[in-house]
Amino acid sequence: MDIYSENIMDHYKDPRNFGSLKDCDIQYSDSNPLCGDKIKVELKIKDNKIYDIRYECEGCAINRASSSIISEELKGMELGKVIKLDADFVLNLLGIKLNSVRIKCALLSLRAVQKSVTKYLGEKNA
Amino acid sequence: MNVKKDFPIFNRKINEKEIIYLDNAATSQKPIEVIEIMNDFYKRENSNVHRGIYTLSEEATDFYEKAREKIAKFINANSNEIIFTKGTTESLNLLAYSLSEFLIRGDVILLTELEHHANLVPWQVMSKKKGLKLRFIPVDNEGNLVIDEKLFDNAKIVSISHVSNALGTLNDIKKIEELAHKNNAYFIIDAAQSISHLKIDVKELNADFIAFSGHKVFGPMGIGVLYGKKKFLDNMEPFIYGGDMISEVSLENSEWNDIPFKFEAGTQNVAGAIGLGKAIDYVNKLGIYNIEAYEKELTNHLIKKLSELKKIRIYRPNNISSIVSFNIENIHSHDIAQLLDEHGICVRAGNHCCMPLMNKLEINGTVRISLSVYNDKNDIDMLAEKLKIITEKFY
Numbered sequence: 001m002d003i004y005s006e007n008i009m010d011h012y013k014d015p016r017n018f019g020s021l022k023d024c025d026i027q028y029s030d031s032n033p034l035c036g037d038k039i040k041v042e043l044k045i046k047d048n049k050i051y052d053i054r055y056e057c058e059g060c061a062i063n064r065a066s067s068s069i070i071s072e073e074l075k076g077m078e079l080g081k082v083i084k085l086d087a088d089f090v091l092n093l094l095g096i097k098l099n100s101v102r103i104k105c106a107l108l109s110l111r112a113v114q115k116s117v118t119k120y121l122g123e124k125n126a
Numbered sequence: 127m128n129v130k131k132d133f134p135i136f137n138r139k140i141n142e143k144e145i146i147y148l149d150n151a152a153t154s155q156k157p158i159e160v161i162e163i164m165n166d167f168y169k170r171e172n173s174n175v176h177r178g179i180y181t182l183s184e185e186a187t188d189f190y191e192k193a194r195e196k197i198a199k200f201i202n203a204n205s206n207e208i209i210f211t212k213g214t215t216e217s218l219n220l221l222a223y224s225l226s227e228f229l230i231r232g233d234v235i236l237l238t239e240l241e242h243h244a245n246l247v248p249w250q251v252m253s254k255k256k257g258l259k260l261r262f263i264p265v266d267n268e269g270n271l272v273i274d275e276k277l278f279d280n281a282k283i284v285s286i287s288h289v290s291n292a293l294g295t296l297n298d299i300k301k302i303e304e305l306a307h308k309n310n311a312y313f314i315i316d317a318a319q320s321i322s323h324l325k326i327d328v329k330e331l332n333a334d335f336i337a338f339s340g341h342k343v344f345g346p347m348g349i350g351v352l353y354g355k356k357k358f359l360d361n362m363e364p365f366i367y368g369g370d371m372i373s374e375v376s377l378e379n380s381e382w383n384d385i386p387f388k389f390e391a392g393t394q395n396v397a398g399a400i401g402l403g404k405a406i407d408y409v410n411k412l413g414i415y416n417i418e419a420y421e422k423e424l425t426n427h428l429i430k431k432l433s434e435l436k437k438i439r440i441y442r443p444n445n446i447s448s449i450v451s452f453n454i455e456n457i458h459s460h461d462i463a464q465l466l467d468e469h470g471i472c473v474r475a476g477n478h479c480c481m482p483l484m485n486k487l488e489i490n491g492t493v494r495i496s497l498s499v500y501n502d503k504n505d506i507d508m509l510a511e512k513l514k515i516i517t518e519k520f521y
Contacts, residue, residue, distance in 0.1 A: 004465060004519065012520075035460050035476055036490030058490075060458035061520075102464065 012061040015068035028116035067109035143470030151496035193403030213350035214318040215244040217337030220365040222248035231257035236281040238263040269293035269443040289319035292478040294449030345405035349398030366391040421448040431510035451492040
């Protein structure tokens with residue numbers, strides 16, 4: 001199966017929500033040392049939900065496309081729900097099957113968002 | 127050379143396509159006779175070596191030691207200078223551990239910025255333990271070493287790769303050998319990437335030690351070699367202790383066996399050694415100089431075909447072996463490797479166990495093509511054709 005489907009290539013070439021926020025509530029950077037993929041996520045939080053999201057990433061097409069695709073879904077989502085999302089959430093959105101190496105590329109953005117939210121909640125409750 | 131038929135793996139198809147295997151720097155494929163001789167060993171002679179007073183063990187010992195002789199002859203060494211290890215990594219670890227015993231605080235270990243992690247990390251650990259200094263011969267933007275005699279000051283060990291696994295650079299081993307020995311340093315060659323491509327003559331290279339893996343020269347995984355000059359091996363401490371490496375043992379003390387056995391504690395990979403011996407027979411059958419000439423022609427064809435592609439950045443050291451690294455602008459190397467796999471084309475992408483080198487070149491990896499005897503011009507033409515299609519997909 002072609003994992004570089006039309007949808008993936010579309011998000012890769014024209015990533016949604018790419019860039020940075022003027023005033024974010026939380027910022028988090030993460031990387032995948034194996035392949036050198038990097039991501040910086042910024043979130044604006046309102047009423048315990050993700051109000052806005054921006055990210056900048058450097059890496060393969062799967063990493064970039066998955067960041068773009070999930071960013072659209074995460075907008076408006078409750079923080080409690082964001083933390084509970086698993087790999088299937090990303091893979092269903094991507095609509096492709098990935099091997100164990102490439103799955104890390106696809107999950108980097110969700111992992112970074114979840115770590116940002118955890119950090120945010122930790123700071124809020126501190 | 128037309129030897130694909132000697133390698134059973136090429137009967138297999140991936141994604142309904144014939145396999146085009148271009149990741150020979152990672153491991154080589156195995157000719158049928160190597161696979162068969164190891165199966166035969168387990169079916170017919172399996173027993174432990176150097177121990178039994180019975181026919182099976184005598185035969186196993188005989189085959190094991192004959193394999194050592196073949197390897198010794200292949201690199202123009204004596205049999206007792208050939209130590210069987212698990213691979214290049216273990217050979218280099220043995221050297222780092224054992225040679226560091228002779229060094230004192232402040233002594234310099236000279237490496238290069240091109241090294242595989244296997245020829246870097248063991249020295250890092252020893253330098254921290256013993257207060258030794260690491261120094262590196264720098265590399266330029268194309269992957270050439272920039273050799274300056276001053277770097278060799280106070281160097282007690284000089285350990286370098288013959289051929290860079292990441293960029294294919296064929297290093298100026300003669301010049302480095304001269305400078306190393308002028309400064310009375312031990313001179314070590316990591317021959318992992320040259321053993322199946324270039325003639326290795328330890329006397330001509332005047333190497334004090336050479337490390338290589340069996341699996342990169344058509345042999346099995348899990349067997350490798352450390353060559354060392356007898357005068358040095360005799361004085362070195364073993365790296366692993368246990369059975370077979372001793373001559374005399376009391377409850378409190380032990381004396382070491384002669385070389386090479388002093389460095390081969392415990393049950394060895396006998397089938398692996400025999401398989402490697404057979405792999406050396408195979409190389410001899412083709413002729414190492416024929417291999418070198420054939421691969422040179424193939425490498426030139428590869429560079430020519432790659433150069434025709436748009437947006438490509440090929441790393442071009444002045445002297446290149448049969449490894450070529452490149453990037454296509456704005457396409458991650460992993461994407462390229464994945465898309466090539468759909469066509470049954472196996473290439474390596476990423477940092478190639480050379481993170482410091484990638485950092486120096488300010489890249490996160492490359493796509494690496496590494497050739498061997500069973501590759502042909504058709505493999506390269508297919509690669510170039512698919513790369514063209516992939517590039518179009520991304521632009």
